Amino acid sequence: MSSNKSYSLFLNSIRYNTENQSVVYSAIVDGKEIALSGRVSGVAGIRSVVMSDELEKFLRPFCANDPGIVKRLVNATWRAVDGESLEYPIQI
Incomplete structure (x- = not known):
């Protein structure tokens, strides 16, 4: 993560696999697309x-400044899993 102390995190996509309940999050960090997973x-x-x-290690610096980021991630994840149409990027 860059040292500019910007702690905003935007997700470009949330992909859900119904077969194994896995989730892949896509985000742009320091100009590079990264993919992180969960279930x-x-x-x-x-x-x-x-x-x-x-994913947990990646979120740690964000959580230090905004503990609500995990709650917003979980909320966005379940909205995607439930089939809600989301407009990306999503700030969490």
């Missing part, structure tokens, strides 16, 4: 996102 989980009516180690 959706819904147990007893509680919906969550299980983040890959890479």
